[in-house]
Amino acid sequence: MFQPIISLKIQDSITTPLPDFTRRSVHVPTVKGKTIAVIGPRRGGKTTFLWQLLADRFRSGVERERLIYFNFEDERLAGMKADQLQMLLEEYYRLYPQSREPGRRTTWFLDEMQLVQGWEQFVRRIMDSETVEVFISGSSAHLLSREVATSMRGRAMEALVLPFSFREFLRHRGSEPEKKVELLSKATRSALDSMLMTYLSEGGYPEAVDLGEQDRRELLRSYVDTALFRDVVERHDVSSPLVLRWMIRQLLGNAGGTFSMHKFHNDLSSQGIAVAKNTLHEYLAHLQDAYLVMNLPIATDSERRRMVNPRKAYPIDPGLISVFDRSGKANAGHALECVVLLELIRRGAEVAWVRTSEGFEVDFLARHSDGTKELIQVCLAAEASGTEAREFRALKSALKEHKRTRATIITLRPESFTQTLPGIQVISAAVWLLDA
Numbered sequence: 001m002f003q004p005i006i007s008l009k010i011q012d013s014i015t016t017p018l019p020d021f022t023r024r025s026v027h028v029p030t031v032k033g034k035t036i037a038v039i040g041p042r043r044g045g046k047t048t049f050l051w052q053l054l055a056d057r058f059r060s061g062v063e064r065e066r067l068i069y070f071n072f073e074d075e076r077l078a079g080m081k082a083d084q085l086q087m088l089l090e091e092y093y094r095l096y097p098q099s100r101e102p103g104r105r106t107t108w109f110l111d112e113m114q115l116v117q118g119w120e121q122f123v124r125r126i127m128d129s130e131t132v133e134v135f136i137s138g139s140s141a142h143l144l145s146r147e148v149a150t151s152m153r154g155r156a157m158e159a160l161v162l163p164f165s166f167r168e169f170l171r172h173r174g175s176e177p178e179k180k181v182e183l184l185s186k187a188t189r190s191a192l193d194s195m196l197m198t199y200l201s202e203g204g205y206p207e208a209v210d211l212g213e214q215d216r217r218e219l220l221r222s223y224v225d226t227a228l229f230r231d232v233v234e235r236h237d238v239s240s241p242l243v244l245r246w247m248i249r250q251l252l253g254n255a256g257g258t259f260s261m262h263k264f265h266n267d268l269s270s271q272g273i274a275v276a277k278n279t280l281h282e283y284l285a286h287l288q289d290a291y292l293v294m295n296l297p298i299a300t301d302s303e304r305r306r307m308v309n310p311r312k313a314y315p316i317d318p319g320l321i322s323v324f325d326r327s328g329k330a331n332a333g334h335a336l337e338c339v340v341l342l343e344l345i346r347r348g349a350e351v352a353w354v355r356t357s358e359g360f361e362v363d364f365l366a367r368h369s370d371g372t373k374e375l376i377q378v379c380l381a382a383e384a385s386g387t388e389a390r391e392f393r394a395l396k397s398a399l400k401e402h403k404r405t406r407a408t409i410i411t412l413r414p415e416s417f418t419q420t421l422p423g424i425q426v427i428s429a430a431v432w433l434l435d436a
Contacts, residue, residue: 002084005076007091013069018055021048022172022206025165027348028053029157035123037148038137040161041291041316042227045206046137047071049161050109053135057107065096066106072138073112082118089126100131107133113148114138120151127155162342163317164204166196166433172209181431192430193412200335203319220323224248224292231290232283243268243275244283251293251313253324255334256363258310259284259295291316294341299352299365299402312353314338332412336429337363337378340410343433344376356401360394365402373405378429381413388417395424408432 026049028036038046054067070088072080088108093100108126113119113136126132136156138148148156170176175195177184184192202208205223208216228248233241246268251259261284265277287293294316298309315321318335325331341364344351348369354362364376375398382388395407407424410432411417417426 002077002080003087003091005074006087007095009070009074010068010088010092010095014065014067016069018058019048019051021052021055022164022168024049024052024161024168025346026159026161027346028159031157033127035127035134035136035152035156036159037152037156038135038159038161039148041163041223042231043205043207043223044161044163044291044316046161047111048206049159050111050135050137054107054109062107066099066104067109068092068106069109069111071111072115077115080116082116082122085116085119085122089130103131105131105133108135110134110136112138114151120153123152124155160345162204162346163319164206164209165343165346166199166204166339166430169199169204169209170195170434172206177434181428181434189430192434196412196430196433197332200318200332200339201322203317205317205319208319216319217323220317220319224252224320224323227290227292228287232286236282236286238283238286240273240275240279243273243280244287247280247283248287248292249324249326251287252315252320253326255314255318255321255325255331256312256337259313260310294345296341296351296353296364299354309355314341317342333378333380336380336410336412339433340364340376340378340429354398354402356394356397358397360397362394362398365398365405373402375399375402375405375407377407377409379409379411381411381416382418383413383416388419392419392421392424396421399423 024045038049040046050069054069057067058064092106098104099106110123115138123134123136127134136148164172167176173195177188177192181189181192202216203220205220208219211219228244232238232244238244247264250264261277261280265275265280268275284295288295292315294314295311296314297311298305315338318338321331321335321338341351344364344366349366352365354365354375356362362375363378366374366376368374375395377391377395379387379391382391391409395409399405399407409417409424409426410429411426412429414426414428420426
């Protein structure tokens with residue numbers, strides 16, 4: 001019953017004009033024999049990135065009939081079973097038998113594949129038995145984005161697609177610089193700083209860029225609501241959705257703040273709300289799995305210290321901060337912290353936050369993929385009284401405990417810092433974000 005639909009979708013994929021898109025700068029593993037799982041938050045651009053990968057191969061000389069995009073989120077495919085997935089191959093090779101000739105490889109871009117129960121066995125089988133390259137992506141209440149990769153049991157590697165980085169934000173608006181920031185004119189650098197402030201406020205969700213404030217806020221709130229209820233409440237049969245909503249509001253509205261589960265549990269108890277602390281820990285893990293928040297542990301080799309110390313929470317996009325912040329205060333500093341953290345993750349770093357034995361805090365300790373370590377403080381400027389001394393003091397304290405580690409202050413106004421210290425660099429946020 002699915003054969004005519006599958007045949008039609010294959011032909012449509014090959015004849016559909018390549019869509020316009022803003023090019024994404026996403027690391028894609030190149031390990032032979034592995035399926036690539038394109039993961040990330042809802043509405044972050046995973047489907048568009050699949051089309052970018054398809055377009056790249058087409059422009060490199062691969063015939064279009066050997067590049068198949070197939071989306072399983074189609075009501076005509078509802079109820080499809082794993083044993084019926086073989087029809088994809090049968091119909092494709094019936095239409096294009098030449099693609100099965102020796103030395104010819106077909107690339108499949110399978111979107112929302114988790115909607116077919118048991119799809120993993122099909123993908124593993126064709127990777128073993130056919131000359132194919134496979135990319136998969138999807139997110140739903142049945143299988144979260146990051147679980148698309150883990151369900152392949154070691155046969156898949158991940159390509160993480162987050163909302164636009166600052167460079168991608170500029171690219172989307174036609175303002176990406178063509179050379180290093182230091183080589184640009186003062187006027188152009190000032191314009192970049194202005195656009196960075198816009199990015200800190202509006203964020204990088206592709207559909208939200210350049211929307212009016214009201215529409216953007218409503219759109220971003222709908223993203224959170226959809227992920228909250230489809231990926232957490234429905235999927236895990238959450239018994240206290242009101243508690244979950246309070247938790248997400250606190251986490252998203254207090255970016256960069258420490259989140260103590262003990263305190264949150266006590267606050268609920270004082271209001272007569274009985275929820276087990278273990279349940280709250282599960283809720284927090286669900287929110288992270290759904291790519292709504294990022295929770296940073298404290299930097300320590302002690303598992304016990306890591307467990308008892310509060311974590312720092314950041315939203316998956318800086319645009320969410322203003323939507324959920326209720327303090328009425330300017331939050332550009334927190335947004336800049338969020339943007340730096342997201343950029344570190346894009347660059348493949350493992351990130352924690354630091355509290356030294358002297359009681360000073362450093363925003364991030366990044367362990368880069370090349371093995372180097374970096375302590376990073378983030379601030380808007382050093383014009384406020386005591387800011388410069390405080391930032392340097394914290395880094396100097398942390399450097400005593402983290403040997404062979406470089407230290408960096410990332411700021412919107414590097415000129416506001418009046419001193420320099422050996423081993424600590426002060427760098428413009430725009431330069432750091434764009435000159436990687």
